[in-house]
Amino acid sequence: MSKIRLATAWLGGCSGCHMSFLDLGEQLVSLSGSLELVYGPLVDAKQFPENVDVALIEGAVANMENLELLQEIRNNSKLLISFGDCAITGNVTSLRNFFSVDDLLTAVYQAGPGSIPRSDDDGGAVLPELLPRVLPLHQVVEVDTYIPGCPPEPERILAAITAIMQGKPVELTEDQRTFG
Ligand code: SF4
Numbered sequence: 001m002s003k004i005r006l007a008t009a010w011l012g013g014c015s016g017c018h019m020s021f022l023d024l025g026e027q028l029v030s031l032s033g034s035l036e037l038v039y040g041p042l043v044d045a046k047q048f049p050e051n052v053d054v055a056l057i058e059g060a061v062a063n064m065e066n067l068e069l070l071q072e073i074r075n076n077s078k079l080l081i082s083f084g085d086c087a088i089t090g091n092v093t094s095l096r097n098f099f100s101v102d103d104l105l106t107a108v109y110q111a112g113p114g115s116i117p118r119s120d121d122d123g124g125a126v127l128p129e130l131l132p133r134v135l136p137l138h139q140v141v142e143v144d145t146y147i148p149g150c151p152p153e154p155e156r157i158l159a160a161i162t163a164i165m166q167g168k169p170v171e172l173t174e175d176q177r178t179f180g
């Protein structure tokens with residue numbers, strides 16, 4: 001039986017969801033007989049591949065780079081999963097929605113110590129162009145299922161992956177559906 005082609009991606013997030021994925025530890029080694037990790041921060045692949053079976057996406061959509069990667073992921077993945085609360089609701093990443101992009105860039109890159117070009121000054125060479133608002137994934141592309149949590153506990157991730165490997169829908173228990 002061919003292995004399930006799994007990709008993970010890290011958009012506007014803190015990497016905590018990926019850390020929780022790594023916390024699966026030895027169980028990840030056991031899963032490697034059925035899963036092939038084809039893209040993500042843990043893999044040296046520069047280009048998102050074609051024919052991905054499952055894509056676990058951490059973080060919200062905060063800038064043009066996130067937006068373009070997410071659309072590429074959607075076009076090449078059978079099952080796209082919003083992985084963690086930032087992907088599902090915007091969560092921590094969307095706190096900047098209380099401020100205008102212009103005020104933020106001025107405060108961080110011009111009024112504070114040090115000075116680097118803002119994305120609108122240098123064509124995005126240093127900082128990708130920020131979107132006016134941070135968005136959860138489902139406001140940009142169709143999302144197939146959700147794994148909540150900040151970060152999701154490893155057991156919750158394992159339950160979802162196991163269901164997918166068995167060809168079952170991802171049905172989390174009442175406890176596993178709880179956010180936070
Ligand atoms: Fe980090 Fe929590 Fe967002 Fe995951 S959901 S990227 S752990 S802040």
